[in-house]
Amino acid sequence: xxxxxxxxxxxxxxxxxxxxxxxxxxxxxxxxxxxxxxxxxxxxxxxxxxxxxxxxxxxxxxxxxxxxxxxxxxxxxxxxxxxxxxxxxxxxxxxxxxxxxxxxxxxxxxxxxxxxxxxxxxxxxxxxxxxxxxxxxxxxxxxxxxxxxxxxxxxxxxxxxxxxxxxxxxxxxxxxxxxxxxxxxxxxxxxxxxxxxxxxxxxxxxxxxxxxxxxxxxxxxxxxxxxxxxxxxxxxxxxxxxxxxxxxxxxxxxxxxxxxxxxxxxxxxxxxx
Numbered sequence: 622x623x624x625x626x627x628x629x630x631x632x633x634x635x636x637x638x639x640x641x642x643x644x645x646x647x648x649x650x651x652x653x654x655x656x657x658x659x660x661x662x663x664x665x666x667x668x669x670x671x672x673x674x675x676x677x678x679x680x681x682x683x684x685x686x687x688x689x690x691x692x693x694x695x696x697x698x699x700x701x702x703x704x705x706x707x708x709x710x711x712x713x714x715x716x717x718x719x720x721x722x723x724x725x726x727x728x729x730x731x732x733x734x735x736x737x738x739x740x741x742x743x744x745x746x747x748x749x750x751x752x753x754x755x756x757x758x759x760x761x762x763x764x765x766x767x768x769x770x771x772x773x774x775x776x777x778x779x780x781x782x783x784x785x786x787x788x789x790x791x792x793x794x795x796x797x798x799x800x801x802x803x804x805x806x807x808x809x810x811x812x813x814x815x816x817x818x819x820x821x822x823x824x825x826x827x828x829x830x831x832x833x834x835x836x837x838x839x840x841x842x843x844x845x846x847x848x849x850x851x852x853x854x855x856x857x858x859x860x861x862x863x864x865x866x867x868x869x870x871x872x873x874x875x876x877x878x879x880x881x882x883x884x885x886x887x888x889x890x891x892x893x894x
Contacts, residue, residue, distance in 0.1 A: 645683035652676035693722030698752035710738035837885040
């Protein structure tokens with residue numbers, strides 16, 4: 622029990638240990654490497670406000686130590702957070718920390734990192750986030766940073782193509798109207814006229830009507846009926862190209878069967894059959 626209690630107490634003591642910063646310092650240099658600002662940071666006092674020009678550079682150094690004993694610690698995660706309160710934009714930049722807890726971060730405005738959020742005239746709130754499996758997490762507000770406002774993104778050549786286009790106004794044709802009944806009846810009579818002529822010819826044959834159903838005559842009659850069915854199908858569903866294709870094949874069959882039918886009728890008239 623005594624050993625277990627000592628282990629638990631030691632574990633609680635380790636988890637209770639907090640991380641803090643030792644000797645945090647920030648330096649700002651100009652384009653000619655001239656030192657514009659250099660001072661130590663206080664993690665407890667109000668954060669200072671720094672300003673960077675387009676060609677200025679910032680250097681931040683610190684050491685992560687335990688609050689008790691001052692031993693250098695390498696946290697499992699260390700990030701700098703740049704946050705713009707006016708726009709809500711933020712950027713996270715990882716910071717490399719040595720096993721002894723020492724860290725260095727450099728920000729060059731001539732080549733800003735991609736993690737830097739789009740900036741405005743408002744300052745960026747810069748804070749340090751530390752995470753560890755054996756210590757309590759820590760967050761320290763370092764300073765407020767004024768950086769040059771971000772330039773607007775260059776317009777893509779195809780950018781106008783993605784704008785909303787004017788709404789398309791459709792103009793529908795009026796509903797088709799039926800032709801007058803006399804006109805419809807006239808054209809219906811023209812369509813049925815060949816069949817009326819065929820029936821008239823059949824009536825003149827008289828007792829030889831059964832011969833029309835012979836194998837030499839019936840294919841021709843069937844091909845004529847197929848033509849009528851093709852026209853009806855075109856009116857219901859087919860397109861003009863399909864009608865021309867099917868009609869071309871059917872006309873060949875009709876021509877062959879018609880020739881055979883005429884030959885047979887000629888033989889009937891001469892008495893050969």
